[in-house]
Amino acid sequence: MDYNNYLPKKRLPYAVRIRNRIIVFAVFMGICALMGTCIFGEKQEQANPADEEEIVEETAENTTEQNTDEQASATVIREDGLFPKADSEDLVNTQTTVAAAVVPETPAEADVIDSTHIKAQKDVFLAEKIDNLLRRFRPEYAVILMVEPRSNEIIAWGERRNNHVQEKPDYFIKNTFPAASLAKTITISAAMESNRYSLTSQIPMIGSSTKLYKSQLRVKEGYKGPFIELQDAYARSANPPMAIVGMNVGADRLRSAAKKLGYNTNFPGALPPRSNYAPPDTGYGLAEVSSGFTDATTLTPLLAAAQVRAILMKKPLEIPWAANLDGYAPKSRIALDVGKFSDNTYYGLREAMIRTVTHGTARKNISTRHMARKNYEALNIGGKTGSLDGKDPYGRYEWFMGFAQSKEDPSKAVVLVIMQVHDLQGMRSQPATQVAGMLFNYWAHQNLPKKGK
Template sequence: MRNRCIAAAVFIIFCTLIGSCIFGGESDTQAPVASTAVSTSLPTADSAENAPVDSAEKPVNALQASAPLTKAEEQVENIANTQATIIAAVTPETQPEIEVIDSAHIKNQKDVFLAEKIDIMLRRFKPLHSVMLVVEPKTNEIIAWGETKDGKVQNDPDYFVKNTFPAASLAKTITIAAAMESNRYSLNTPIPDQGAHHTLYKRQLRVAENYTGPTIELQDAYAKSANPPLAIIGMNVGASRLKSAAKNLGYNMNFPSGIPGRSNYNPPDTGYGLAEASCGFTESTTLTPLLAAAQVRSILTKKPLEIPWAANLPQFAPKNRIALDVGKFSENTYYGLREAMIRSITNGTARKHISTRNMARKNFNALNIGGKTGSLDGHDPYGRYEWFMGFAQAKEDPSKAIVVVILQIHDLQGFRSQPACQVAAMIINYWAHKTLWSN
């Protein structure tokens, strides 16, 4: 914009000079006469020394100021003033602030390469609030992370332990875990499917005794994040089984040193509130990013829950592995949860972005990728919460795997950055490029 304004100013000056050459012939002939008159009327050196002079101004300057300008001189002065005005208008009053990048928090991370890629994405996409977390499942160690607040990259990941984030549809993991633990449901069990998936009206929960309407398999209801079918499952399973499954996933627990904060899940025994909790259609169910990573790692490894740790993040993650007093799901439930998460990538809400659109084809084909998406409005901080939690595991060597958790909070009235699934796909792609083909 500034260059365009300057170019326009130069063009105007050029046109003015051409006009003065064409139409200013008379003034050009008079200019030497005026110049001569001025030069002949100037005082000599002797008279200048004897004349009374103001201490702040020389005699020649005073004589020039009092002499009338010719038309040619007046035109040149006007052009100069116009050019100065245009330049002043396009020149910002304050220079843009230069961002100073502090790379200390990047160099202190386990996987510096991946940490640098995350930092680049945060500065490029500029999410309002966000946290990105990558965990190595075998050791359960945090290998890379990134965070923004108010659009600025942070040096400390204090969102890891914050427990005011609504879990949204990530709470559906509790529901299908409770359903499979009850031995009344399998991945292929048909569930009544009435109305839109993103809504939850009471009429969508009323199922006739001899229902013959449309149905959806349990794994697809989870993969497509269908609220009414999951709410129906939760109401049939009951609050007691839901709470038991939630405990195995780390909800309603006070962790050592308060790291992370307590994630809450308290469904009522009956009614519409039970349906809301079953599908995550409520702000009262909360989840910390650190616990979300622990849940995915537990599902992937088929082991009891453990909170991810890091050696150099004492306020935001445990310093070492800590065994928790939680139960373990059956092998069938772990298998079902893993397959349902893979279904979310192949046939569900994450299918569009976690694909060859955002990943190299060879990386995408070499991995088993699973996950769960979720979105809901929240108030601390205020905005639209968008989740992705998932994993990527090499098909040929299952020991090569990562857990990825992405949480972004968008301004409801403002700019939205790239979808959380797209960010997760890029992180997985970076990791796969370095890990699978390093030789």
């Protein structure tokens, strides 16, 4: 017996099925029109001008009435029967209907490629890959930044806004972007610096992880509900437990940790401008800031890259530089007096970011789904995701900041920051974590040693 006959048949995609139905319907109507011509195709008697004028007036009156009051308009039946005689114009209209079902009426405007800004970058191949992804996925707004950690030099970047890929990275230094859950990096840093928490500390997990109600912050005496480890609260971007941690360590420790990560700092030449972090001393506002559940905490992409590099290298904060991005990044390395974390805190931050990729919000897309298995297994990949609505520009902000480091040769590594803004009413492009996985994969192809060499 052939059991294959009993297996469920795979259906065509929904869009293909709808297109086929439209084509079949259009062809059917064309056949009906031709059949009507054969059956009722007597020559139409010419209508006198008075009759034509009366019909036109009645049709115009009925059209106006339909547009204003949405009432049924009168139907004018032609003298040659129910099916009018088909002529060349009918056939053209039928063909147009079929074509419109397959081809969009107004095709997307071609994006003219200017490779000048690509050739001027440190790593031309990475820059070209970024440019291709921006043109392929077409996010509403986006900036992508890649940095070499040892030298802290910007090696590739890309930006898209106003429906075009840009030649200048204006978003590097724009400080109106809400940091969203990237601000949880401050909270976990302050927690580990306080020596009151470790990565495996158990935090009460009350209610939904994506919400933040006051009732989720009240831990009753003798609480016996679910708990979550600190590293998992960070990796899964759980708001209530991170808010509880922030309220426990206090606003002063949070401000101190934020300072070491570059917030509230006036950098030389305003490159980048000041990123803001202002937690209140107590109350629900402190919980909001601790979990990143507010658009008052802002972050520039350039500072986000500096934070990841500092965590990866276990060094004080230093803003990424580029020799040929005057006005958008420093021209050379500049030492900053913002202090540094303990080695234990740097280690904990790195491990928490790696857990985001292995067990957290980036697990789905930064995987063998979008990376070659050999590259995925050869790298230690870490990061932090975040999303929140913002106003300048208006939309849904989506972040990824992270790193990829060779397990065999840790000196080979790259820092990556992606920030996308999606139209709340429109279609979203590919997730930032998917773009990150594809870029890490491409970087690994170019930089990791090939087997047998």
